[in-house]
Amino acid sequence: MPKDIKKYIFIVGGVMSGVGKGVAxxxxxxxxxxxxxxxxxxxxxxxxNVDAGTMNPxxxxxxxxLNDGTECDQDMGxxxxxxxxxxxxxxxxxxxxxxLSVINKERNLEYGGKCVEVVPHIPLEVISRIDKALVxxxxxxxxxxxxxxVGEYQNILFLEAIRMLKLKKSDDVVxxxxxxxxxxxxxxxxxxxxxxxxxxxxxxxxxxxxIIIARASVxxxxxxxxxxxxxxxxxxxxxxxxxxxxxxYEVPVNFEKDDLSLNILEKLKLKPKTRDLKKxxxxxxxxxxxxxxxEIGIVGKYFGTGNFILTDSYISVIEAIKHAAYFYKAxxxxxxxxxxxxxxxxxxxxxxxxxxxxxxxxxxxxxxxxGKISAIKYLRxxxxxxxxLCYGMQLATIEYSRSVAGLKGAHTTEVNPETxxxxxxxxxxxxxxxxxxxxxxxxxxxxxxxxxxxxxxAYSAYKEPLISExxxxxxxxxxxxxxxxxxxxxxxxxxxxxxxxxxxIELPKEKHPFFVASQFHPELKSRPFxxxxxxxxxxxxxxxx
Ligand code: GLN
Numbered sequence: 001m002p003k004d005i006k007k008y009i010f011i012v013g014g015v016m017s018g019v020g021k022g023v024a025x026x027x028x029x030x031x032x033x034x035x036x037x038x039x040x041x042x043x044x045x046x047x048x049n050v051d052a053g054t055m056n057p058x059x060x061x062x063x064x065x066l067n068d069g070t071e072c073d074q075d076m077g078x079x080x081x082x083x084x085x086x087x088x089x090x091x092x093x094x095x096x097x098x099x100l101s102v103i104n105k106e107r108n109l110e111y112g113g114k115c116v117e118v119v120p121h122i123p124l125e126v127i128s129r130i131d132k133a134l135v136x137x138x139x140x141x142x143x144x145x146x147x148x149x150v151g152e153y154q155n156i157l158f159l160e161a162i163r164m165l166k167l168k169k170s171d172d173v174v175x176x177x178x179x180x181x182x183x184x185x186x187x188x189x190x191x192x193x194x195x196x197x198x199x200x201x202x203x204x205x206x207x208x209x210x211i212i213i214a215r216a217s218v219x220x221x222x223x224x225x226x227x228x229x230x231x232x233x234x235x236x237x238x239x240x241x242x243x244x245x246x247x248x249y250e251v252p253v254n255f256e257k258d259d260l261s262l263n264i265l266e267k268l269k270l271k272p273k274t275r276d277l278k279k280x281x282x283x284x285x286x287x288x289x290x291x292x293x294x295e296i297g298i299v300g301k302y303f304g305t306g307n308f309i310l311t312d313s314y315i316s317v318i319e320a321i322k323h324a325a326y327f328y329k330a331x332x333x334x335x336x337x338x339x340x341x342x343x344x345x346x347x348x349x350x351x352x353x354x355x356x357x358x359x360x361x362x363x364x365x366x367x368x369x370x371g372k373i374s375a376i377k378y379l380r381x382x383x384x385x386x387x388x389l390c391y392g393m394q395l396a397t398i399e400y401s402r403s404v405a406g407l408k409g410a411h412t413t414e415v416n417p418e419t420x421x422x423x424x425x426x427x428x429x430x431x432x433x434x435x436x437x438x439x440x441x442x443x444x445x446x447x448x449x450x451x452x453x454x455x456x457x458a459y460s461a462y463k464e465p466l467i468s469e470x471x472x473x474x475x476x477x478x479x480x481x482x483x484x485x486x487x488x489x490x491x492x493x494x495x496x497x498x499x500x501x502x503x504x505i506e507l508p509k510e511k512h513p514f515f516v517a518s519q520f521h522p523e524l525k526s527r528p529f530x531x532x533x534x535x536x537x538x539x540x541x542x543x544x545x
Contacts, residue, residue: 005037005140007172007268008130010162012209013149014179014198019215020251021178022075024242025145026082027251028176030280031261032141033083034252036273040139041079042091042130043072045147046154050096053443053472061312065472065524066092069446075145077316077524082252084527090133095154098125123161141268150177151201159205166207174267177202177209178242181216181224190216192227199232210267211238211260219243237263247322249528250284253277279529283326292330294543296321297355299337299375301368317361317389320526324539327531332539339368342375349378357385357514357542360392362472362521366415373399380507380515385545387538388517390473393505394424396517397477397485400505405488407481414475423485425478427501434474444471448496450503450520456493457516458504461533467494469503469520476519477502494518514541 009028013021022043029039049055052063053071064077070089080087102125106116134142146158166173179198181190195212202209212228214220220241229236240258245251255261256277265272300314311318318334325332335355341348352358358379360372372392376399379386388396394412401410401423412424426434433442447468452459459465479500482492489511494504507515516534526532531539 005270006131006134007141007174007270008165008169009141009143009174009176009264009268011143011145011176011178012159012162012202013146014151014177014201015149015182015194016180017149019178019180020242020248021145022073022078023082023248023251024176024178024213024215025075025143026078027248027255028260028264029079029141029143030082030252031255031277032143032264034274034276034280035261035265037141037270038137038139039083039141039143040085040087040091040133040137041076041083042093042133042142042144043075043079043147044126044144044155044158045073045092045094046152046158047094047147048096048099049094050100051092051094053445062315063472064316065445065470065521067447067468067470071445071472073147074312074315077319078248081319081527082249084529085137088133088136090129090136093126093129095157098122098129101125118157119160120164122157123164126158126161127165150198150205156205159202159207163206171269174210174264175202175207176211176213178213178215181214181220183217190218190220190224192224192231195228196231209234211240211263213240213242213255215242215244217244247284247287249280249287252280253284283528286326286329287331290329290331292328293333294325294328294330294539295333295335295354295356296539296542297335297337297352297358299339299358299360299372301339301363301372314361316521316523316526317359320523320532320535321359321539323526323528323531324535326528327536328539328543330539330543337375339371339375342371343368346374349374352378352384353382355384356545357387357538359538360386360388360395360517361523362390362392364391364414369395369415373402377403380512383512385514385538385542386512386516387514387534388505389523390471390519390521393517393519394475394477396515397423397490397505400485400488400490401481404490405481405485407484412475421481423478423481424475426474427476430474443474446470448520450494451497451499452504453491453493453495456491456504457506457509457514457537458493458534461537463533466497469518469522470524471520473519477505513545514538 011025029041032039051071061074072092130142148155179195183190225239228239321332372395376396401407407421410421410423411419413422449468491506492502493506504518522532522534
């Protein structure tokens with residue numbers, strides 16, 4: 001493999017956001033990998049926030065966490081899942097993080113006393129970050145997605161970075177516009193005008209797209225392709241049809257119907273080495289044909305503005321459930337259950353019995369907490385498969401303390417600092433951060449090792465004594481209560497190697513078919529063809545219910 005390959009693909013959005021630019025980015029990465037290239041993917045968010053950790057999930061979707069502890073946009077999760085690569089902090093930047101490093105460099109005299117200007121120094125910093133990501137990820141092609149849409153005032157400097165790079169290395173840069181073709185609700189023709197305007201906007205930033213991915217509810221007909229090509233000044237074969245799909249894992253397969261990988265490689269002056277999308281075709285086929293289903297409920301609270309927000313707030317959990325279900329050749333049927341409903345009307349708890357399994361995911365603060373705790377009690381008593389994630393594990397510990405260990409009023413100090421039994425308490429190093437109001441990137445973040453106890457459900461899932469999982473939390477099981485809870489039958493099946501931090505709790509198989517919860521976030525490491533061991537065992541048990 002020639003060592004010196006260094007190519008750049010940029011993905012920008014036109015017309016409107018939310019048309020699947022992140023999935024398009026990841027899928028382009030996947031099809032180029034299938035041609036034998038080492039690919040990495042980056043996301044640039046136009047926010048001033050330095051990272052995604054302080055943003056509300058109902059507004060911005062899930063906060064994804066990388067091994068190195070970087071808190072980032074949920075698109076990074078799509079990249080990791082589709083590329084099957086662990087990414088690094090170099091792969092994520094925001095306007096805030098770029099300005100922060102330019103300002104820090106300037107303060108350290110790294111610009112040698114020159115006048116530091118928005119142009120060129122900000123775009124140059126963006127380019128140097130992409131180069132760093134290429135090196136760090138040992139990749140030959142970097143695909144960089146620019147958040148938002150062209151024409152937004154706030155991403156103009158990123159377009160400028162593309163322009164500067166294209167000017168210098170025209171054979172090494174491909175610009176892809178992901179656009180949207182609306183149609184009126186009467187099913188009339190797809191409209192191309194908004195795409196034409198988006199291209200004009202790019203033109204005014206000194207850029208011309210090389211490829212247009214046309215998202216629409218249906219595949220593009222010849223006439224529409226022709227119209228876009230003519231009006232947007234590109235060849236017809238450079239207009240790629242991207243119709244709605246049932247499942248994001250179909251997108252790479254769909255792109256190849258228009259030979260997108262060969263097209264991009266030709267523009268980058270690269271020759272394909274292999275062709276390997278068979279697994280993906282099989283997966284797409286399985287999802288579309290299998291009749292087997294597994295009904296899973298997610299008890300959550302980030303409901304905000306309805307279904308869309310919901311899927312965004314818990315996207316990695318949903319994907320992890322899918323991966324595990326596909327492993328057993330089943331399609332998951334996922335339903336949302338608002339934890340607060342159980343507080344208003346406890347009779348609704350009975351509704352949990354209709355699911356084959358329930359996931360209680362992570363969360364913060366007090367809203368919905370008592371509802372989740374009563375749901376956990378119901379699942380424990382009625383032997384319904386339960387998987388708790390982070391807050392889900394903390395609340396399961398509280399429920400067990402209250403109901404089985406006789407610790408009435410037990411709680412987490414996050415919700416009730418005055419509780420007589422603080423079974424979940426703040427990590428010592430976190431106390432100072434909170435006192436100093438130092439909230440950004442200060443949680444226990446990223447990958448930490450954990451030891452797994454033999455003879456437990458966790459061990460039979462992982463089949464290894466030492467694992468590494470990603471974290472994002474401030475609180476933990478209070479070590480003072482571990483012995484007491486163990487005596488009352490709660491099993492701590494995973495813990496930090498020094499046994500100070502509890503990582504997994506479970507109930508023995510004789511008592512419950514699957515009652516397992518983890519302090520870490522297993523959903524962040526699940527991949528389409530490598531379902532996470534805990535999700536896999538959870539779905540396996542759920543399918544038997
Ligand atoms: N709020 C809890 C904590 O900070 C759980 C966090 C989470 O679920 N990610 O420890």
